[in-house]
Amino acid sequence: MKILLKAFLLTAPINFVYAAEGQKSAGLPQMDIATFPSQLFWLVITFSLLYLFMWKFVIPRLGATIEERRDKISNDINDADNLNTEATDILKKYDEQMASASQESNEIITNSKKAMLDHLETLKKENEEKVNSLISESQAKIKAQEEKSKIEIRNATLDTVKAIVSRYIENIPSDEEINKKLN
Amino acid sequence: MAADNPIDPIHQFEISKIADIQLGGIDISFTNSSLFMVFALAATMALFVIGLSKKSIIPNRMQMLSELSYNFIANMLRDQVGDQGRAYFPFIFSLFMFIFFCNFIGLIPYTFTVTSHLIVTFAFAGLIFIAVTIIGFVKNGLGYLRIFYPSGIPIFLAPLIVPIEIISYLSKPISLSVRLCANMLAGHSILKIFAGFIVMLGFLGFAPLVFLVVLYALETLIAALQAYIFTILTCIYLNDALHPDH
Numbered sequence: 001m002k003i004l005l006k007a008f009l010l011t012a013p014i015n016f017v018y019a020a021e022g023q024k025s026a027g028l029p030q031m032d033i034a035t036f037p038s039q040l041f042w043l044v045i046t047f048s049l050l051y052l053f054m055w056k057f058v059i060p061r062l063g064a065t066i067e068e069r070r071d072k073i074s075n076d077i078n079d080a081d082n083l084n085t086e087a088t089d090i091l092k093k094y095d096e097q098m099a100s101a102s103q104e105s106n107e108i109i110t111n112s113k114k115a116m117l118d119h120l121e122t123l124k125k126e127n128e129e130k131v132n133s134l135i136s137e138s139q140a141k142i143k144a145q146e147e148k149s150k151i152e153i154r155n156a157t158l159d160t161v162k163a164i165v166s167r168y169i170e171n172i173p174s175d176e177e178i179n180k181k182l183n
Numbered sequence: 184m185a186a187d188n189p190i191d192p193i194h195q196f197e198i199s200k201i202a203d204i205q206l207g208g209i210d211i212s213f214t215n216s217s218l219f220m221v222f223a224l225a226a227t228m229a230l231f232v233i234g235l236s237k238k239s240i241i242p243n244r245m246q247m248l249s250e251l252s253y254n255f256i257a258n259m260l261r262d263q264v265g266d267q268g269r270a271y272f273p274f275i276f277s278l279f280m281f282i283f284f285c286n287f288i289g290l291i292p293y294t295f296t297v298t299s300h301l302i303v304t305f306a307f308a309g310l311i312f313i314a315v316t317i318i319g320f321v322k323n324g325l326g327y328l329r330i331f332y333p334s335g336i337p338i339f340l341a342p343l344i345v346p347i348e349i350i351s352y353l354s355k356p357i358s359l360s361v362r363l364c365a366n367m368l369a370g371h372s373i374l375k376i377f378a379g380f381i382v383m384l385g386f387l388g389f390a391p392l393v394f395l396v397v398l399y400a401l402e403t404l405i406a407a408l409q410a411y412i413f414t415i416l417t418c419i420y421l422n423d424a425l426h427p428d429h
Contacts, residue, residue, distance in 0.1 A: 051277045
């Protein structure tokens with residue numbers, strides 16, 4: 001284009017100008033009717049070529065490229081959406097599993113706690129019973145011992161009294177008499 | 184006289200022959216205007232050939248550029264016309280790219296601005312006007328005439344409204360073509376005038392130089408904006424033809 005321009009600039013001075021051709025009409029070159037056919041002719045040619053070029057080459061190709069890109073973008077967006085829903089589903093599932101697992105573990109904990117408490121309770125009860133029975137047994141034993149001791153003491157007292165009394169008097173009092181006095 | 188003065192702001196719009204071609208008595212010479220039409224065509228082709236040379240899902244810069252321009256015009260057409268406008272997309276897209284590159288190439292010093300010539304913009308505007316009118320009548324039959332009498336207007340205003348609507352409809356190609364052409368013509372003339380001031384003022388020329396830089400930025404904006412305006416107005420006219428009720 002630079003070369004063309006240079007060529008044009010070189011030839012420009014020797015080119016011959018329409019307005020100067022006839023009269024020295026100093027009017028606007030735009031009003032020089034003699035140039036109109038040439039301008040229109042070349043305008044029709046160049047613009048027709050441009051129109052054909054646009055219609056047959058540029059628009060189909062550009063349209064296809066833009067369409068392709070739009071498709072690709074919308075496909076990518078679709079893919080991303082699908083992946084997103086998938087990820088959300090997985091997260092949901094994970095949350096659910098976590099929830100059920102924690103629930104399960106809670107159940108296990110409460111159950112085992114309960115079992116432990118129950119066990120403790122029964123052990124306590126058993127122990128208490130054992131202790132109580134031991135206590136009552138011992139109490140019974142003590143009582144029996146007491147009774148026995150009382151009788152033994154009384155008998156010993158009786159014997160002692162009898163012995164003492166027999167030393168001082170002939171008449172030995174009977175057991176009943178002594179008992180009566182002791183009471 | 185005009186051709187001799189290097190600071191003549193109109194000089195840049197002059198059309199000079201490069202190759203003399205006569206066809207049946209009609210002068211269809213290849214001129215500098217034709218050359219820059221070819222440049223605009225070549226620039227558009229280069230953009231898209233490079234941009235589309237390796238289609239990839241993740242675009243490189245040139246592909247990005249071609250896709251941005253495609254989406255820009257496609258969105259404009261969809262917003263203005265809707266899905267029915269799809270059939271006219273190649274034309275609208277070509278129109279935008281052609282005017283855009285003509286305007287931009289014209290900003291390079293020593294170049295020629297194809298769109299600064301009224302006949303070129305009028306050819307586009309006239310083609311659009313005729314095409315839109317034909318599309319309007321083909322799609323709506325005589326119902327297309329409703330555009331001259333908007334709904335909700337009292338009947339006694341019809342004698343006033345209908346001629347106004349007809350005049351405004353018929354002036355569409357003129358306003359469309361003159362807007363683009365006058366913007367290019369005026370902008371480039373002012374650029375040239377201030378460039379001349381720089382030369383004339385010698386070392387004091389930095390003041391117009393600063394102004395020229397700012398103006399050049401503005402002209403760059405206008406080059407893009409006018410291509411956009413031309414295209415979006417075409418879309419609006421097309422929408423009127425497809426949906427005359429709105």
